[in-house]
Amino acid sequence: MxxxxxxxxxxxxxxxxxxxxxxxxxxxxxxxxxxxxxxxxxxxxxxxxxxxxxxxxxxxxxxxxxxxxxxxxxxxFNPHRLAPTYAASQITKPFPFNAFYGIDDAPDIDPDAWKLEVSGLVSDKTPWTVQRLRGLPQESQITRLICVEGWSAIGQWSGVPFRAFLERIGADTTAKYVGLKCADKYYSSIDMATALHPQTIMTLDFGGEPLPGAYGAPMRLRVPTKLGFKNPKYIQALYVTNTYPGGYWEDQGYNWFSGS
Known part of the structure; x- marks a missing residue:
């Protein structure tokens, strides 16, 4: 030796x-x-x-x-392996609210005035309205959100497959990260492989109705292959980048990938 x-x-x-x-x-x-x-x-x-x-x-x-x-x-991480899905009878009611603040302090955003800003390594940086997003193909899933605090809940989420959106705006899908900024001062980021996963969706509806304010209206990212804090709500902007973007909790010590 x-x-x-x-x-x-x-x-x-x-x-x-x-x-x-x-x-x-x-x-x-x-x-x-x-x-x-x-x-x-x-x-x-x-x-x-x-x-x-x-x-x-x-x-x-x-x-x-x-x-x-x-x-x-x-x-x-297997980009082709799907997270478990559930029957409608298994949906958690009521679905819990969760954030680093109380429900009374949640953002109240007018969906008709909201616009999603797009930047970074994309060819089309035109902002998106809710109506324009609803014009894209929609998918629905019943999946479980798993929180780092030890609880989980099953909900029905519907919206635009994130892969389809990224392709539509001409995103560089060889880039490393997609960063997200939110109206409640939260921010997060995911790896590109997760962004392209077939179950990652830009959620516009919950339980067959427009996404409620408590759950992130007018749009949140639903990522069933990752922990709950990687599913940001009240999203206002997204960007594609090769520079590590960090995240609200990740910058305080949480594991960044936090998925399976």
């Missing part, structure tokens, strides 16, 4: 020199992230990067692990 193999890494030395509370925090976070290395749908609400500021080495290590997990999940 060479000296290089015997010698602890810099990260390893930092761990060995860390205090007991720091070690305990690291163990908890390693446990949470371990499941995600295989694309498991588990939550990362225990990640508190503010507390890790005490030790930059631990912070760098966790961010490196998170990036590694993203790459592993992307390699394991």
């Amino acid at each position: 060479t000296d290089e193999i015997k010698r602890p890494s810099r990260a390893g030395k930092e761990i060995l020199n860390a205090s007991k509370p720091q070690i305990e925090r690291l163990q908890r976070r390693l446990f949470l992230r371990q499941g995600l290395s295989l694309g498991a749908l588990v939550m990362l609400t225990g990640c508190d990067y503010g507390s890790l500021a005490e030790n930059d080495g631990l912070d760098r290590l966790l961010r490196t692990m998170s990036g590694f997990n993203d790459r592993v999940q992307a390699l394991l």
